[in-house]
Amino acid sequence: MRFKKLDLNLLVALDTLLTEQSITKGAEKLNMSPSALSNSLSRLREYFNDDLLAQVGRKMLITPFGENLKVHVRNALNNIESTILIQPTFEPQNTDRIFSIFCSDYTQTVFIPYLLEVVGQHKCTARFEFLAQIDNPHEQLERGEADLLIIPSDFVSKEHPNDVLYEEEFACVVWQHSELAKGELTKQKYAEAGHVVMRPGGMKKGFFELSFANQHNIERRIAATTFSFASLPALVIGTDNIATIHARLAHKMAQAWPLKIHPLPFDIPVLKQCAQWHQYRHKDEGLIWLRNAFQEAAQNMGS
Incomplete structure (x- = not known):
């Protein structure tokens, strides 16, 4: 499918290339051959009239133009996912959805058990994937690798909405x-x-x-x-x-x-522990349900 002469299928390839900065790793992630992805890069370079990724020694570095495109492409794909690909209704008792949540092992120890208790009480059939703590967790949110972040208020991004869950001394x-x-x-x-x-x-x-x-x-x-x-x-x-x-x-x-x-x-x-999600996922019914479950778990946890 083309939009203003751009093959929209190339957006996924572009997002992966700018994230991985490697044709080999990008091809593995997209389950395609390196030659096919290299061909996609050539077409993207021709369309944008920019190298996008430049070979420097053994590494591929993003050009200034490619760096400017990176966030916009990721946001476009997030917007498509949240408005078109996500099912419009969410039924907790009949879902096979996997929620990916970035949180520390402290959060997994003191808060997540209450969350899973609430999930069980609601008989929710969703699965949960807890992601290891890293520096700059917002990159996972921007790339769509995490549905939610649970982080202190000092580290929340101003670009995305958040809820305060509880306070900690x-x-x-x-x-x-x-x-x-x-x-x-x-x-x-x-x-x-x-x-x-x-x-x-x-x-x-x-x-x-x-x-x-x-x-x-x-x-x-x-x-x-x-x-x-x-x-x-x-x-x-x-x-x-x-x-x-x-x-x-x-x-x-x-x-x-x-x-x-x-x-x-x-x-x-006191530390204010918050849940944060991507601005384009604000109306995602699954995340709305999960955010409400967070609040219920925080109330059950108490002071």
Whole structure:
């Protein structure tokens, strides 16, 4: 099918090429031969009168014009999917839909069990795919790889709508036989201690440093880093280190590990955990149902 002399089938190829920046990887993703995708790239270059992707050494780099097209092409495909391809009605008890949700392991530990309980009560037959935490999760939303993000309000995109699900405070956990377990945890003790922190792949600083630590002029001495919030409490066992984690997670982990929970020795704003979805999916009945299930789960979770 052609629209203003452009074969619209080429839009999918263009989106994949600009995302993967590789003919081989793009062909694998589209289940087509590299030669066929290379031919599609040639036709796209001719139509747009631009290389779109330029070979530099062993890599293919996006041209400035291609970079400008990238978001617009992705948005066009998202719009087609949300307005034409998604079924107009959503029946929770009779659906084979798979919802892809980006969220941290903290969220999977303290919130998702309540969500799945609500899903079961509604006898919903949808399946859920929870995606690993990465830097710049909005790229997954833009590419249509995630239906929803569950992230702190500090990291929501201004380009897309969101709902606040619940609020969370922070606490410190230490090994209950450590020196730090004795007496009050002061700001000085906190600053002088070693810290175990979580950092998503590709990030030089974690959420706590980016959001709060600089406000109190605290430069934590990092003893260890991990990719998992849920592993933080275990990593302080047998040490004099501290893990600063979400309060709900701290209390849950204290039931399984020999930990003592201290309040933070300084005040910080509560974390607001949000659900965010693509602006073109605002009327998606499946996502509307799921967002309502999120809110019901948050109410069941309580404070």
